[in-house]
Amino acid sequence: METHEKRLDQSSTFRVKRDTPPLIYSPYGEGLSLQKSFDAHNEGAKRNKAAGKIALHAFVQFPTEVPLTPENEQRMLNEAVAFINASHGGRAVFRARLDRDEAGRHGVDVFYAPKYEKVTRRGKVVEDWISLSKFGKEMALARFGERQKKAKNPETGKFEPVVDADGQPVLERCDSPYFQGQALQDLWTAHLREKMGLEWVERGKKKVGRDPDRLEPEEYKLAEDQKKLKLALERADMEREFLAALRDGEFILRPPKDPQILSVRWRKMPAVTPERRERIGLCAKSVCSAVRLNLNETLAGKLAQEEKLAELMQREERLKAPESLIEAAKAEAKAEVMADLKDDFDTLKSAWATNEATYSVDTEGYWKWWYEAERGTPRHARVSACFESVGGLVGWMARRFEEVMNEVVRYLTPAAQTEFKNEWIDALDRGDAPEWWAPGDGPSGVTGGVGQNSPSLGM
Missing domain, CATH: 3.30.930.30 (BirA Bifunctional Protein; domain 2)
Structure with missing residues (x-):
């Protein structure tokens, strides 16, 4: 050694x-x-x-x-x-x-x-x-104990149980080298599992006879290589059988969560027999990792193409929709816009009429929120949004109103003009008439309300 x-x-x-x-x-x-x-x-x-x-x-x-x-x-x-x-x-x-x-x-x-x-x-x-021999015998005896002795019958040539003169079994201790080897193998398997954490280890198969089974390393390696080659050939045959079944349509593959898993959906008509399913499932386990990955990548690409094709077909169907549906959609959208504009117009018109907001005619487009204490409230935000939406239209109405009023006042007699202005000032004081920013805005020369030199709500 x-x-x-x-x-x-x-x-x-x-x-x-x-x-x-x-x-x-x-x-x-x-x-x-x-x-x-x-x-x-x-x-x-x-x-x-x-x-x-x-x-x-x-x-x-x-x-x-x-x-x-x-x-x-x-x-x-x-x-x-x-x-x-x-x-x-x-x-x-x-x-x-x-x-x-x-x-x-x-x-x-x-x-x-x-x-x-x-x-x-x-x-x-x-x-x-x-x-x-001491510890080996103790180990074997503790594990196997005693058994009835057997001896070779010279007449039959077979080993038969031995009994004494009274017909009672003759026992022998199970501590021979054969049993010592069995006990040592059992203990070594337990050591691998319990001490080293290799729980997946399986014990070697026990010998049927007692003939020497030791091989030289070269012979053992050759035998192992032959086993591996045989296993590889069997796996290759099973892999080909699985792929042939896929090609023939016995099943189809479904998208898996793990690219290394082959998820099978069976054909319904004609149905695949349970025995055939079991065989294909066994063959699926023999498919190598690279082929599994390739199959699932091909499946993913095919599904992506099908989804793209379905999307294009849906788009084509939408393009083929009747013209009336398109016009109806346009009309519906237009109606919604007009409804929103009308609501904004009514809101701003109401705010203008009640002096919540005013429009400066001289600057042609400047809206002003009058109630300073209410700035930042939902009402202020709503009216400000209306400024952006329909403020120009309502402002145009304000300018036309001022022009009409100035034309009316211009044709009145001096006495009538004085009476009109006095009545307007009273209305301003009561809050019943629109106000202007300064003299000259509105009916010519009309001022009042908060004072002649103070800003007013305006139109």
């Missing part, structure tokens, strides 16, 4: 793919070889002299889905050491290695010889005793 670690044997030279040093766990000091690490671990410890083996080797496999980052590589090394120690008394591992120059980089080689404090029959405590 040390020769293999140093890449001095023939098999290791075939596996090297890159010049990257391994990660090493060496609790007895850095730079120690595998042999020196074992010597340091074994120093001062006792073991059964009849034992033929001196250490154990475990290849701890991690899921290949774990991303290969420096942090994850170090964690895999640490977790492998922690697992073997935890399942073998806490003082078992004397060296571990994660190779990073091979094609496979998710396995950790762990070398261990479990230590524990042994108590002899006389109660003497031997502090460091090494046993390669």
